[in-house]
Amino acid sequence: MFAKIRRRLLLSYLIVLSLILGGFAIAVRIVFTYSLYKQQTQKLAALAQFAAANVEFENGRIKIDNYLRQNKLLTNHQGLHWFDTQGNLIVKKGSDTFDLSIPLTEGEQVNTIDKNRIQSVTLPIIRKNSKQTIGYVRASQSLEEFDETLKKLDLGLCGGIFVALIISSVGGVWLTRQAMQPIEKSFARLKQFTADASHELRSPLMAIKSNAGVALKYPAGMRETDAEKFQAISSATNQMTRLTEDLLFLARHDHVPSHSRETVNLSAILENLVQLYQPQAIAKQIHLKSHLMEKLYLLGDTNQITRLFTNIIQNAIYYTPSEGTVEIIASRSAADILVNIQDTGVGIATKDLENIFERFWRADKSRSHNSGGSGLGLAIAQAIAQKHGGLITVTSQLEIGSIFTVHLPAIPLNQC
Template identity: 40%
Template structure:
């Protein structure tokens, strides 16, 4: 049911035409699909990025540990004879080709010797094993302990005598370069994927909504056809009742009230069929027809007020008019008169005796705003989004004394859309309501 209301646009977005609602629905489907796919791609990319960076960092740490452990046997020789004592043919020497370096420290943390291309300026951390990062240099430091026979790493012999420390350094430029290439590749790949997904989303959205739009169009055509076909039999019924009522002598007194009820129901059905036919034919916002002309808006409002003055006097309601002269609007006179007649009629219906209804005009840039304000029963805040929904009326308005089918505001809104404008409403319970009609000026 909620989805159907979104399709029709009559419940949640009452200020939009069905055509605008379908366009908005397409955008929602498209954005939802792209958001979901972008989220999936983003999470996948993050997972790849995290796995890639961590695996490379672990590989680098393992290389540094291998280099440092390979240099452990040389610590005693460096302490006694210096760096020249180190055998240059040892296998670990080949590792220096990777922008690596080694540093030998004594047990007090004093530098004994260093070999390689890059070195960290970080102070030595005198722990068994630690990893540090300085700019683009990764360092790994291990402590070296000794027993009576040889020097060993401290992992399993922490109670032995500390001989010193060995620190291995290596540049992270290659890793950072690889990560940068990965980020670019993921970005370009995701962008290309989103482009193809967007194309697919447009096609899928079109295929998804096309049957709904066709069904809605068929429903609109059915409403128009049914309303058109109903007018003739309803007119015939009304005519027959009028003929019977014009000859009361032929009608039994007990049937007179029945004829009045039938005539009232027939008039209501005729009005309903005409309203439905009008709405079915004017759901979409169209360009102004050739028959439209420029009119002074104050003249239309004056005629509407004159039309409702007797009704207002009968109910004891003050009908006020505050006009601005010489404001032209491009319109169809009958439709624009119907728009304001529906609003004024609605205001008079729900205003109690002794109240007032004020029709005023305000100029706002290229729009003229017509306010129809009353101090009637008002509308609850939770009902405001539904006031322009077809056949909808608030519970307080659903009484036998209040005539109406709940189409007046929907028709007024449709006419406003046809004229390139809109209607807004504000209301407070037991205080009153204010309908504002925005129309573009000529």
């Protein structure tokens, strides 16, 4: 039980940490991308301004001085293009990878050419004297290095998150154990108290039951009303005895020694239980049927396995109305034994299914009747199944019925 809680705590912790780290990584990437892109845009704008400022206009034509080295532009994966006012190319320098068909648009833009992203900044060339626009200059640069830098950043962030989660999972295991220790100790003390109290209650309950039984056996001189009171005392004592026995079992079921297990013939147990409860079913006008596969063997405690199915069958008969049906179907797969106990009873609401194996729990409608039971029958059945490496599942619909499925590990056929 606590192992499951520890796993849920650890999973919740890792999910929250993943969301925090993921949000942090996204924020870092956005800020870094914006800063890097803005920095590159500013560099291109500065290059375009420099190229525009050093243009001369002679005889109605733009003259480009050879002040920018071709190899420097190539090294930086940059290119410069000068255009006249009609958008016709005059001179180009730098990389030849930039397609000249890019529309001449003043300002900053990004275009994709042959799967390569190209960033460009276009500025007007203004004549100093007349302030007249005499052409345009476009500075371009490949975003390949920019994208590669972002890929490295993504790889680093993802790798950092992965490593952080691994380290955190190791630390989380230790933290959850530390956090659960006080709870486990308190639960252990509570179980011990329950076991001790249940054990100590046995003797006084037995004394009350014995004296009430003697009084009822020799009613001479006893008034009729007194006999009714003693009968009520005896009935209440029986109910309290069953409750203490159930509590004692639940408090101690984790400590059943493994060497007490033996080969259990489940087919024989189920057949005996069907015969045992057939008179009760007939008295209530319920059809109790069974379809049992032969040679269903498992390792376990015969008394506990018998108690497991007794609780479920009693439960099915009690909550099935007259003319209803209770059917027991037992089969096996390669490694498991499957036993379905299905009834046409009052059923259980879907929202209540996850609670039916809780101790003392009763549904508002289908379990609200005063059955005289302790409310621990299904909890005990589930505890026994889990102790034997199995599990009980249930499906149900209101006013239609329920199907309890018991999964238990089977002994291989060649070992039976």
